[in-house]
Amino acid sequence: GQSLEQPSEVTAVEGAIVQINCTYQTSGFYGLSWYQQHDGGAPTFLSYNGLDGLEETGRFSSFLSRSDSYGYLLLQELQMKDSASYFCAVRAPRAAGNKLTFGGGTRVLVKP
Amino acid sequence: EPEVTQTPSHQVTQMGQEVILRCVPISNHLYFYWYRQILGQKVEFLVSFYNNEISEKSEIFDDQFSVERPDGSNFTLKIRSTKLEDSAMYFCASGQQGNTEAFFGQGTRLTVV
Numbered sequence: 001g002q003s004l005e006q007p008s009e010v011t012a013v014e015g016a017i018v019q020i021n022c023t024y025q026t027s028g029f030y031g032l033s034w035y036q037q038h039d040g041g042a043p044t045f046l047s048y049n050g051l052d053g054l055e056e057t058g059r060f061s062s063f064l065s066r067s068d069s070y071g072y073l074l075l076q077e078l079q080m081k082d083s084a085s086y087f088c089a090v091r092a093p094r095a096a097g098n099k100l101t102f103g104g105g106t107r108v109l110v111k112p
Numbered sequence: 113e114p115e116v117t118q119t120p121s122h123q124v125t126q127m128g129q130e131v132i133l134r135c136v137p138i139s140n141h142l143y144f145y146w147y148r149q150i151l152g153q154k155v156e157f158l159v160s161f162y163n164n165e166i167s168e169k170s171e172i173f174d175d176q177f178s179v180e181r182p183d184g185s186n187f188t189l190k191i192r193s194t195k196l197e198d199s200a201m202y203f204c205a206s207g208q209q210g211n212t213e214a215f216f217g218q219g220t221r222l223t224v225v
Contacts, residue, residue, distance in 0.1 A: 098207070
């Protein structure tokens, strides 16, 4: 089976940096994805790590350590619009349908 | 920018009725998925579809569920006899390749009464 653990909630102020950790246990692993979801909205792709290391996309960066079954999403220069839920998701190999298995989500609340 | 579209946005149905949720994936995508999210919970995988057949399905996707790509553009999820616990947001997603990002539609909120 698959299980992913991430904190349930984080609160920070505008301009701050937030790191959301994700640990996973999985029977099949192709990569780790991160999605953002605003209340009532669809999951929106943020970042993907297939190999160890850091991927940077603007204010958002994601890191993966396959040996530690661990990754994180780094949100920099927080803005009010970043208030949302953030999900890590393990991408399964093609033989397992390329499915995404999502963590429980981290609700990020950005305060002025 | 191309997007995945889903209809209807909200459907209310009586327990035991059949529902069909419709999705139009992005046109050049080859991999299609259905996920669901019960209110306040995580997104759960239901089924993946490639080359006109199911490539993987979860335990949730029992005999009451089926998927179809009837005409090369639409991708549908059918629930034959809805139960109260089927109430959730259902998301369709598509990807150009299996190992690239999945684009999600805005979802259909299914309410079974």
